[in-house]
Amino acid sequence: MTDAPRTDDTRTDPAFVATTRTFYDAVAEDYHARFRTVLDDAPLDRALMGAFAELVGPEGQVADLGCGPGRVTAHLASLGLRVFGLDLSASMLAIARRENPGLRFEQGSMLELDLPDGALAGAVSWYSSIHTPWERLPDLFGEVRRVLAPGGHLLLGFQVGDEPNHHDRPWGHPVALDFERRRPEPMAELLEHAGFTVLSRTVRITEGTTVARVPQAFLIARR
Incomplete structure (x- = not known):
């Protein structure tokens, strides 16, 4: 895995991966400010992360x-976890490194993790599976399971719903992307099929200043 932007190998990425990268490269500073x-x-989100941190150790x-x-x-690091992004x-990543100079950040895809089998005690996918098509989620969860050690934990967060939230030209940038909303029950089933045991399902109403006024779901699962 490299900290430098990929060049030739991006041409072999699935289209949704390239689209996601392009979108976030364009909106990064505005997204961070918001x-x-x-x-x-x-x-409640912080409490779930605290429970995850306690499970992982x-x-x-x-x-x-x-x-x-x-x-x-950064929040996971503040809870005592040995974490990288x-x-x-x-x-x-440029913003992450600028704002958190003491932490490690690497460039790569969740579908092709440059990690040995069983390398991690824990993994977090905090609203980051929402750009992966449904038919590719088994690949994603299988890859996460591969890099988790037996007994390792996954924390997965996403918005609840049946239709995607389409963002077109956010903050005036000429990009667009779908943010998939999903139901916790079928997501839990996918995790079980990938070899996880789902320990917790939490659904909450929107709290604080979150933009999307839809319920939010959080699953904690163990390999």
């Missing part, structure tokens, strides 16, 4: 997959 303090006003390595500008990575977007 959401940089969102966790400050989300006590301070010894093993944790990956924040799809870390964006690194706010969740991974993201597709070089622009998002």
